[in-house]
Every structure is written in C-alpha cells, then in structure tokens.
Amino acid sequence: MATGDTYATVCGKTGKYKANSTYQQNVQSVTKYLFNEATFSGGNGFATRTEGTDPDRVYGLGICRGDTPDNVTCYECLSSASVEASTLCPDDKDATLFYDGCTVRFSDQDFLSFSFWPWYNEPEVVLNNTNTVNPAAVASSFDVLVDTLMNKTAEHAAAASDAPQKKVATGEALFDGSDPQTKIYSLAQCTPDLTYGGCKNCLRFVMDEMALTRVPGAQGQRVAGVRCNVRFEVYPFYIGEAMVRIEGTPAPSPAPSKSRLAAPPAPPNPASPPSKGGIKNKIWLVAVSVSLVLLLCCILLAIIWTQSRRLHKRILRSQSQEVFPPSTEEAIMLWRMEEGRSELSMFEFSQVIDATNNFSEGNKLGEGGFGRVYKRFERKVSSFAYGGGGHGGM
Secondary structure: OOOOOEEEEEEOOOOEOOOOOHHHHHHHHHHHHHHHHHHHHOOOOEEEEEEOOOOOOEEEEEEEOOOOOOHHHHHHHHHHHHHHHHHHOOOEOOEEEEEOOEEEEEEOOOHHHOOOOOHHHOOOEEEEOOOEOOOHHHHHHHHHHHHHHHHHHHHHHHOOOOOOOOEEEEEEEEEOOOOOOEEEEEEEEEOOOOOHHHHHHHHHHHHHHHHHHOOOOEOEEEEEOOOEEEEEEOOOOOOOOOOEEEEEEOOOOOOOOOOOOOOOOOOOOOOOOOOHHHHHHHHHHHHHHHHHHHHHHHHHHHHHHHHHHHHHHHHHHHHHHHHOOHHHHHHHHHHHHHHHHOOOOOOOHHHHHHHOOOOOHHHEEEEEOOEEEEOOOOOOOOOOOOOOOOOOOO
C-alpha cells in the first residue's frame, strides 16, 4: 500500500497564517497529536483534536484506511501529511490532504461539530476511472452490479461495532457479462465516532454522488470525505479477504437508461401497475356514484318540500274551519257576495257575525226556502232577520 502519495488536496479559503505565529504552532501541535493518538494510544487509526483559543483555535482530524495492516503504516501516512501540508497548502488555515492510505484535515472552522449533510463530510473529492467495460452494451448492467455491491458493502461497514472499533468493510463480486469476466472490488469506511445511523447516512450521500458522477461502465471510482468514503475498482486494492461477496453474478440483460442511479431489486411477485384505462374507469365510476347520490338527495328534498306544503295547506284549512264552522261556510260566502253588490245591505258582515253569535244554533229561528233565519236584539233595532242563503233583505 502506497501511503506517501496524495491523490487529492483541498486548500481552504478562510485565510492565511503567518510564519512562527500562534496559529502555526497550534497546527503543528494538532498534527503531531493526530498521528500519535491514532496509531499508538487508541490503535484504531482515527483521532480528532482541538488546540488553542480563538482566533488561533485549530481543529484537526486524521484517519487511516480501515484495512491498514499495522500502526506503523498508519503513522507514516499521517506524519507525511503533516509535513506536506505546508508545501501543498502553504500557510493556509484550512487544508485537507487525501492519501491512498489516510486522510488529514486541520482548519480554523469547527468542522468536527457539523451535523448537517453534506457539510458534515466536506470537503469531498470524486475520482473516476475513464476505462470502461467491454462491450459497451453491458455498461448499464455492470453499473447495476456495482451499485448492488456498494450498497451491501456500505451496510456492512455501518453495522460494525461502535468506537473504538473500525467502521470499514470490503467486498467482491463477479460480473459475467464482460469479455473477459470482470471482478469488482469495493471498500466503504466511516470514522469510528459515527453511530450506525450517522455512518449509513454519510455513506448513502457519497454513493449518491458516485452514481450521479460515474461514467457509464466505468471500471473504477472513489468518493472521499473527512467522515466517510467509498471506492470500487476492477483490481484488488485493499489488503485482506473480502467481507462481502456476491458470487457468480449472472449478466443481467442490458437495459439502457438515462439515469445512473442503481435500480432497486425487483420484488418476488410484483403487482402489475394500473393501466390508464383502469384509472379512467375508476374516476368515471366515482363521478357517476357521486352524481346518483346528489340526484337522490334532490328527489328526497323535493318530496319533503311537497309534503310540507300539503301539510301547511291542511293546517290553514283546519284553522279556517275552526273560525267558521262547516255549517256556515255557504252562508258566509253568500253574505260577502251580497254585501259587495246589494243596495239593501245595511250592516257590515262583522256586525252580523256578532249579532248572530257566529250563526249559533241558539239564535236560529228556523229554516226555509231562503235558508236559515236568525234573531238578534239590539238597543236601536229590536230584531232583524236575514236569509243566509238567499238574496236577502230584512
């Protein structure tokens, strides 16, 4: 494993520090602590450190690749980073160096306490292998297998025991669709201080970046940050046996697609998606059902309104019959006609009602060809009679 070669360097833009300044001394103190703590004290290839006070406070992180065989190799990688930082990012307050065997960052920004993606893992770098599998027609199938292998490798890494254990996993899969057959090797790693959920989220984010930026059928790629990283190649690049294996993978049938995101595995018995015609039929049935319900409601309201009107008329007729008994209706009607046209009428109709006590049987004298005859006594007129059913006079 080559540990002294950087494959990416990110120099920050937060400012410069002066030679022999307090900030420079804090940088040297932090980097020294990182490679000592990561290799000799903890022994898990990871350490963080904060040194000094504002405005000269320095935050640092160092992590070695999880398959590093021994502490000496890790120490050499981290110590090389502390020396080369002043050359690769001269006097920068923020610098990140990505080596094949380790990653180091120091900064005047508190990146150790970031908890929001994607800043949690920044800075990130993406490297693509421009070589692709042959024939080109199987590129899409190859990418699907890569994504499947990376997902399984990432899950295995996230499920590793919490700190101080290393959160790393390696994988291997065989792709039968290329000529010759191609073996794929994978690696996923998080810093040991991340929880299962934190590691899984970090790896999911970098794998999304990997799928979006990958050249179709690319034979290698890596996405690295300060908290997690993923990588795959078509040659062995890690030390030790694979922790995840996908043996004898058959070549899936090519399915060209514009999207490079991995397609989820198909369920055992997928349900057929509803057709557009079926959806339209459902909408039509719902519309008809709602219309019928509304129509029935209108009919019911009309029946209630009609019955209410009839009941109202019956009540009015009943009230009218209580005021004018059925036996006197004809007399009243004739009297009103007489009152409107006869020159002999001398009394108001209301006076006659009062005089006969509403045409009571007690005031009735008899009944002849002109109808019923009633009596009345008054101070000025002793009595009078009228024919309730005739054309009348006194």
